[in-house]
Amino acid sequence: MKAVMVTGPGVNEFVEVEHPGVGPNDVLVKVRACGICGSDHMYTMYGGIPPRQGATPLGHEPAGEVIEIGANVRDVAVGDHVVTNPMAAADGITGSGGAQGALSGYLVLIDAVAGTHYRVIPKDIPFEVAALNEPMAVARHAVNRSGAAAGEKAVVFGAGPIGLGALLSLKAKGVAHVVVIDVLPTRLAKALQVGADAVINSLEEDVSARLIELHGAAAPVVGVRTTRPNTDVYIDAAGVAAVPTTVFGIVKQGARLVIPAVHKKPVEVDFGALLTTEISIIMSMGYPTEIFEVTDDIIANWQKYQLIISDRFDGADALQALELAATPGAADKVMVTFD
Incomplete structure (x- = not known):
């Protein structure tokens, strides 16, 4: 053969x-x-x-x-x-x-x-x-690593296959509101078809201001004067430095950033500026237990996955x-x- x-x-x-x-x-x-x-x-x-x-x-x-x-x-x-x-x-x-x-x-x-x-x-x-099934298991592992729970608010950067898979897994977990962020209008349109509650074109909109409109304002962070979105979970499915840099500048206290994307260049991080946010930065790779966990959702919602x-x-x-x-x-x- x-x-x-x-x-x-x-x-x-x-x-x-x-x-x-x-x-x-x-x-x-x-x-x-x-x-x-x-x-x-x-x-x-x-x-x-x-x-x-x-x-x-x-x-x-x-x-x-x-x-x-x-x-x-x-x-x-x-x-x-x-x-x-x-x-x-x-x-x-x-x-x-x-x-x-x-x-x-x-x-x-x-x-x-x-x-x-x-x-x-x-x-x-x-x-x-x-x-x-296999790439969606990668996305499901990222969502599992995030600890996203029913009633929380989440953001997915990148509306490619892993990002859309993360969107579907977040909704399957009962996350109350999921925003997808990208720079391509066609991808953002697809994210809405798949089930995003809202989308943001980061080339055209102020991400922080728009998220505050969508998710509300978080309680103030000690030492930080700016108002920040009340977003609980951020997932980086894009793999570009602008994503973690953006999150670090807007994250509320105790939020989580999960990175399943492959970053091909180093990302500079000012840990001093992040200290009082108590952000959790979580890496995610593969699917240790998720390969067949995600199958049930694909079976139940295959028309959405087909998109x-x-x-x-x-x-x-x-x-x-x-x-x-x-x-x-x-x-x-x-x-x-x-x-």
Whole structure:
């Protein structure tokens, strides 16, 4: 079969690989959809991931159909639709340095355990929506790390896939009011479609003043003369220095800033100025427990999640899909589907 692999720095190619075999405890999945992640471009630029430098299979956002099971497998049947846990793969993280990638025809789940390696989903959920499960788990982990609770007020910076996923998870947690901030009108319009209570274009509006209108004014902070928004949680899904810098200048006492975004440049922080705010700065990476936690919300609200997908490609055009996803500003969530 053919699999998309990083074959050198900046080079992706279709490579012929052996069709995976199925052992007595394994589950063979026909990949039906796979999302493209920003990290796929990073792996390409690096020329792969050790120990597979120059030969890294890509694709870690799969959904598919079970087509064969081992003799000892009991919790899934041929024909079931599933999402998988790339981080639990026995042969290395799927599409992120492991032996297999989901931008291929098939995945074999070695020593597969239901609830650990895969989860069966209803057959009426489109495969392309189910394939959002992995990035939405990243967003859910950020929300879990924030401790956001029912009745609180939150802000999400960045209306890309992770930001929209965070919006949906915040609403699922019962957060009372969620504002999404971005600089692109098309993204802000989509955020409203997905369920944002309000949006702010930070190029055109004063973020602090608008948040005070939306969330009210917080109690004064000792040593700070400015009035600040009564916002409880900020999530940085943008990864640009302007986001934490903005938050540091407007945060109320005891608020939380969670950063799931990858910052490629250092951010200067004046901890002296932040001391009396008692802000919690929380980093967030991956999905230690959230990979199948988020699945229930996707099943219940798949029409909203479907709005996150911006571009679709057939499997034969996976290289073009990777190229589009790597072009700044050209697309939001790129999805590859397979017959």
